[in-house]
Amino acid sequence: MINPRGTWTLFKRETWRYLKVYQQTVLAPVISNILFLAVFGLSIQRTIPNTDLEYLQFLAPGLILMGIINNAYQNPSSSMIIMKYQNLIESLLMLPLRASEKLLAFTASAVSRGLIVGLVTYLTVIFFVDLPYASVGIIVGSAVLISLFFGFLGLIVGIWGDEMDKLAMIQNFVLTPLIFLGGVFYPISALPEAFAKVSQLNPIVYMINLFRYGFTGFQEFPILPSFAIVTGCTVFVGVIAYLMLKRGYKLQS
Helix, strand or coil: CCCHHHHHHHHHHHHHHHHCCHHHHHHHHHHHHHHHHHHHHCCCCCECCCCCCEHHHHHHHHHHHHHHHHHHHHHHHHHHHHHHHCCCHHHHHHCCCCHHHHHHHHHHHHHHHHHHHHHHHHHHHCCCCCCCCCCHHHHHHHHHHHHHHHHHHHHHHHHHCCCHHHHHHHHHHHHHHHHHCCCCCCCHHHCCHHHHHHHCCCHHHHHHHHHHHHHHCCCCCCHHHHHHHHHHHHHHHHHHHHHHHHHCCCCCC
């Protein structure tokens, strides 16, 4: 039996958890991104080759998306680890909710956090950068889709991990390098050919390409294939997260 009230209650719990400490979960990443904007943007005054884009216009969408990615990932991953530390996993398993409803609650909260951070970052960035707008629909749609992907991924890592060290390991040695090498700070076409080809294996490259196109109209890879890759990756990690919840992987003793 579908339990919308229970799903909404779990969503509110997860959302209130990060809103209570908004200084850490919302304001801190925005300040970090503004520092990136200052260090990289204000020190590199040039245009992107073969375009009319100033470097700040190129950089800003990448920084906005970086905030979305990190926060959509961190919300469910940290929540699951905290519940394990507080011995609340049994309570989660006993909730009268289906695996799909738990998945919806966790990922919806992750998406909300990612979009809030992205919106606040955007509202701050536009004071410093004159952003163009090629497609508002692509901006919003790609932001939601990418938030979903990292919400699912964060939930997978949170279920898999049993201590904060594993969470930090994935964040520091996997996610952060993929973001930094995904074209946030530079066009992939500026890399040597060998490195450019390797970068094409990084799904974050296509996410940034899609999101940046929504603002600037600049694309390094065709938009429809980029959208297909991002959608396929999102469905894939979503299915894995659902199966882990359904089977109680590393949740049932």
